[in-house]
Amino acid sequence: xxxxxxxxxxxxxxxxxxxxxxxxxxxxxxxxxxxxxxxxxxxxxxxxxxxxxxxxxxxxxxxxxxxxxxxxxxxxxxxxxxxxxxxxxxxx
Numbered sequence: 760x761x762x763x764x765x766x767x768x769x770x771x772x773x774x775x776x777x778x779x780x781x782x783x784x785x786x787x788x789x790x791x792x793x794x795x796x797x798x799x800x801x802x803x804x805x806x807x808x809x810x811x812x813x814x815x816x817x818x819x820x821x822x823x824x825x826x827x828x829x830x831x832x833x834x835x836x837x838x839x840x841x842x843x844x845x846x847x848x849x850x851x
Contacts, residue, residue, distance in 0.1 A: 781787070802810075
């Protein structure tokens, strides 16, 4: 498109009267947006557990770590090497 024709089109657009929006334009737009939006899925029990799984895993690891630390702290005189060998090899 050449420049003169483009300038003529812009001038014609500037002279044209503005188009009035219908009085219920806002309601029409909101209705169209609601039609376009997908329905919200309600989370299932599996989705809830999947979302909470990382927290459960961290809590389990912390519980195990605290239990092992408490076991070493309160049973300081136990020889774990001998106990492990007896359990693993079945030696009495």
